[in-house]
Amino acid sequence: MTEEPRSAEPRSPAAAVQLMNVGKTFDGVRVLRNLDFSVARGSVHALLGGNGSGKSTTLKILAGVYAADRGGTIAVHGRLHATDSYTASTARRSGLRFVHQDLGLVPDLTVSENFALEGGYPRLAGPAVSWRRLHRSTRQHLDRAHVDVDPRSLVRDLRPSDRTLVAIARALRDSDGGSHMTLVLDEPTASLPRHEAEILLEAIRGCQARGQTIVYVGHRLSEVLSIADRISVLRDGVLVADSPAADLDEAGIVTLMAGQTPATRGGEARRTAVGETVLKVDRLTAGPVRDVSLHVRQGEIVGVAGLLGSGRSTLLRAIFGQAGVEGGGIQVGGVPVAHRSAAAAMRCGIALVPEDRGADAAFPDLPLWENISATVIGRYWAGWRMARTTERRDSARLMRTFDVRAASPDVPFATLSGGNQQKAVLARWLRLDPRLLLLDEPTQGVDAMARADLHAAIREHVAKGNAALVVSSDFEELEALCHRVVVIRDGSCVAELAGAELTEAAVAGLTQIDRSKGPLT
Numbered sequence: 001m002t003e004e005p006r007s008a009e010p011r012s013p014a015a016a017v018q019l020m021n022v023g024k025t026f027d028g029v030r031v032l033r034n035l036d037f038s039v040a041r042g043s044v045h046a047l048l049g050g051n052g053s054g055k056s057t058t059l060k061i062l063a064g065v066y067a068a069d070r071g072g073t074i075a076v077h078g079r080l081h082a083t084d085s086y087t088a089s090t091a092r093r094s095g096l097r098f099v100h101q102d103l104g105l106v107p108d109l110t111v112s113e114n115f116a117l118e119g120g121y122p123r124l125a126g127p128a129v130s131w132r133r134l135h136r137s138t139r140q141h142l143d144r145a146h147v148d149v150d151p152r153s154l155v156r157d158l159r160p161s162d163r164t165l166v167a168i169a170r171a172l173r174d175s176d177g178g179s180h181m182t183l184v185l186d187e188p189t190a191s192l193p194r195h196e197a198e199i200l201l202e203a204i205r206g207c208q209a210r211g212q213t214i215v216y217v218g219h220r221l222s223e224v225l226s227i228a229d230r231i232s233v234l235r236d237g238v239l240v241a242d243s244p245a246a247d248l249d250e251a252g253i254v255t256l257m258a259g260q261t262p263a264t265r266g267g268e269a270r271r272t273a274v275g276e277t278v279l280k281v282d283r284l285t286a287g288p289v290r291d292v293s294l295h296v297r298q299g300e301i302v303g304v305a306g307l308l309g310s311g312r313s314t315l316l317r318a319i320f321g322q323a324g325v326e327g328g329g330i331q332v333g334g335v336p337v338a339h340r341s342a343a344a345a346m347r348c349g350i351a352l353v354p355e356d357r358g359a360d361a362a363f364p365d366l367p368l369w370e371n372i373s374a375t376v377i378g379r380y381w382a383g384w385r386m387a388r389t390t391e392r393r394d395s396a397r398l399m400r401t402f403d404v405r406a407a408s409p410d411v412p413f414a415t416l417s418g419g420n421q422q423k424a425v426l427a428r429w430l431r432l433d434p435r436l437l438l439l440d441e442p443t444q445g446v447d448a449m450a451r452a453d454l455h456a457a458i459r460e461h462v463a464k465g466n467a468a469l470v471v472s473s474d475f476e477e478l479e480a481l482c483h484r485v486v487v488i489r490d491g492s493c494v495a496e497l498a499g500a501e502l503t504e505a506a507v508a509g510l511t512q513i514d515r516s517k518g519p520l521t
């Protein structure tokens with residue numbers, strides 16, 4: 001069913017996608033209001049906003065995953081659809097293709113098999129699969145999208161930027177490179193180091209050069225400004241700006257997202273008084289980690305840089321008792337430790353905020369307040385009924401302190417926006433007051449305002465005489481946050497940077513991507 005838009009805005013014939021009076025209410029809470037914006041054909045259009053402002057919800061409405069409230073209109077290439085009749089198949093038929101943040105690839109299958117998951121397997125006579133035809137057709141799709149990856153490789157073995165490129169090539173598989181396609185990307189560079197992100201941005205520019213339209217959501221404003229033609233900004237579900245990218249700069253965008261000129265938050269990595277050694281890692285070997293030595297003292301934030309697959313996360317997990325140690329030793333507070341479980345590591349005052357919040361760090365179906373309190377449950381044990389009230393009230397206070405945006409502490413954790421899940425998990429661990437805080441990608445997917453707040457919270461924690469070891473793909477973050485940075489390549493320490501030598505460019509130079517070396521694991 002189609003109908004005329006109720007919005008006063010006329011529909012624009014040059015628009016690939018146009019939203020008119022689109023809104024969304026979840027369980028009585030309105031998260032998007034009267035959204036009106038238009039994406040010009042052949043443009044790169046960025047949709048920006050703070051965590052929980054409604055970006056992913058907007059994209060899911062466009063994908064037909066969520067039905068918008070009645071009364072709005074979605075136009076694709078000039079064809080009007082009432083929101084209550086717009087479905088996933090409308091989106092697909094209209095040429096919209098989506099790459100969601102989790103990419104939707106199966107790591108243990110080959111690139112070809114991942115293509116076949118959506119497009120089906122070519123058959124020989126009978127049920128036998130023609131692998132040759134499958135690899136050949138996948139090769140053609142990859143070539144068309146200018147992706148240089150072997151269709152027979154396992155997705156797990158690909159470098160992260162290549163995984164994203166494969167997901168894009170798969171999304172565009174039936175597009176014959178045509179200009180009627182619109183590619184919609186939700187935070188495609190969130191887990192990529194900046195130099196890897198550049199490969200992806202170049203591929204997006206290539207799609208645009210072929211006449212395709214791109215809708216792009218991201219939190220890294222410098223990247224957004226380098227590819228976007230036009231920028232729309234959401235704040236609390238309301239469109240607050242829609243203008244050519246050339247008219248905006250990073251500071252202006254942050255002000256629009258926050259609704260005010262943000263006070264200088266976070267500040268620089270200040271010199272703090274450095275005390276006793278909290279962590280000493282001596283010639284540690286564990287999985288991909290080879291012979292790594294480092295130490296972290298009270299009052300210090302030490303960064304670990306390296307490409308994904310260089311062993312950074314394994315290093316943190318080994319210190320937290322979650323990865324088998326094959327050689328070398330770990331000391332905490334001068335005492336040798338050989339933790340075999342996270343519980344043992346926690347008793348020693350260590351906390352780990354893992355990279356994969358959804359899978360490793362949270363109980364998605366439990367209310368937010370229980371997720372914030374899960375690690376301190378023991379404190380509330382006595383008098384269960386009474387304790388739950390106290391616990392819920394404390395969690396509500398933590399939500400305010402860490403600016404975790406959710407309708408209430410009672411909503412399931414899974415309904416929080418990506419960045420708000422991140423803030424909630426960090427709040428929970430800081431609450432334990434660990435003397436050694438291990439952080440894996442602490443601000444991935446977090447908006448610019450909250451990022452500064454989280455940095456400030458980490459600094460404050462360390463200034464009290466604690467220590468932090470931080471893994472980040474974002475070298476700008478390492479420069480801003482850390483007192484020292486250890487660079488790991490192929491599982492071994494290759495350099496340490498501090499003081500004036502510690503710059504984003506120096507870290508990027510030392511991690512070095514060598515594309516001739518083949519896939520990383």
Ligand SMILES: Nc1ncnc2c1ncn2[C@@H]1O[C@H](COP(=O)(O)OP(=O)(O)OP(=O)(O)O)[C@@H](O)[C@H]1O
Pocket residue numbers: 026027031049050051052053054055056057058405406407415416417418419420445447
């Ligand atoms: N399935 C759901 N049920 C209830 N509320 C939801 C659901 N999905 C999203 N929300 C709420 O809608 C609001 C917007 O969320 P959305 O995921 O669109 O934010 P976002 O702009 O993508 O944020 P981020 O930058 O953190 O990814 C949030 O308050 C979120 O809690």
Ligand SMILES: [Mg+2]
Pocket residue numbers: 055056057417418
């Ligand atoms: Mg989102």
